[in-house]
Amino acid sequence: MNNEVETGEVELGEVELGEVEIVVAHSERATLRVGDVFLKVDADRARADAEAEAMALAPVPTPEVLWRRPPVLALAALPGTALGRYGSPSPASPAAWAAAGAAVRRLHEAPLPPWPGQSVEARAARLDAECAWLLAGEVLPEELVTVNRRIAEAVLRPWTPAFTHGDLQPDHVFVDGEEVTGVIDWSEAAPGDAHYDLAVLTLGHPEHLPDLLAGYGSEVDVELIRAWWSYRSLIVVRWLAEHGFDPAAPGCEIDVLRSRLPG
Template sequence: MDKVEVVVAHSERATLRVGDVFLKVDADQARIDAELEAMSLAPVPTARVLWRRPPVLALAAVPGAPLGRLGGPSTGTPAAWAAAGAAIRTLHDAPLPPRLGRAGRSTAVLAAELDDECRLLVTDGLLPAGLVARSRRVADAALRPWSPAFTHGDLQIAHIFLDGDHVTGIIDWSEAGRGDPLYDLATFTLGHTDRLDDLLAGYGADIDLDLDLVRAWWSLRTLLAVRWLTEHGFDPYAPGCEVDVLKSLA
């Protein structure tokens, strides 16, 4: 019998692996509905849905391996990173989905979230006030008008799988919807700044990319994540992870 592996678990959801089957347990069925809808609309490879019996969604394992993880070395050839960039561009060029995704929050909403998080990061003693202030100034550049695209919304480097230089699947679509495409590009390259050019080689040179905007999204996303990660059993202070990213940007 295959053993049960806990892939990730916190108070909102858990993902278990049994052999080649992933079991996503989520009390919020609206989130599962959103994930299934996004997977059905996305013009890129996704995990095959095996069955759904609330609160569990069963997915087949995606072949291949991700290009790396936050805090670890970036792997894969330049061609593999370009292939990931091409897949992301295919998603961003697709018809807009009906839902607003995590990457689609308005600048006013994001600014309010940033205000709250920056205050709590300091008052709770999670980060020094000077680092938070400098990081917030970097993040402010992301608060600008943008044209919506079909975005993944949580496109961590561990969420795109490849076999060699071929994308075999993109996982974890619960935050997908209409949003700022730069959010996806910044999320995917967080902590792996040296591979941004390789990614963009596949994404397409026609993108109007300002590196300061990418840095702004790196800072914004990280500021909003540190407290949540800490409260849910993750370690944003590990070498190369979120806090180190903030320090390097500020």
């Protein structure tokens, strides 16, 4: 359910305190769980504002906003379990993936959020910079970067903007059986290429792309989704490494890049 955002203080007595679990933490953002409450701390006020507004605008289930006092956003926990995680087999059924596809379609058909997304030129510049970094530091083999860059360049074309989540990883989509109970982490939401959301959701889970598209419907270029797999994997290796994540973990970004090599 979407909720209007309220700003104000909250008494500790309103939350049943338990152990504090660090869900994710790096230099830009941190998410803590206290009982059934998630506390998101974002150093970028504009990004936090956009996340709150995106949740209010999105025509799909989102976490209930309990309160907001910048830089902290308090959200209620969602029922169900994540659709999947990079590097692990998805526990969700084909029907759950289809339900996720239908929810993503509703999002993409909604009116655009009132802030700009990334341009084709910005996307191209990011690809240039990240590939140069990967090669200069010999982080990845030249052939791996060159082949995937050639594939990724297919995404650098004009697109009809859609309301995109912008970081639609499978652990950001919660399902209960065959029902989507909520979508979290909207800080990258903006007008963008619908194929990008579909690619991020199935990155590392290509076997579920047909299930996702069964719910999403027609008018999808599967080759563009595959090109976005290469693009996304190339541009995030540096960020992941610098923020304490491992892009070389089994089934994650570097494995995705390797899977694109011929033979």
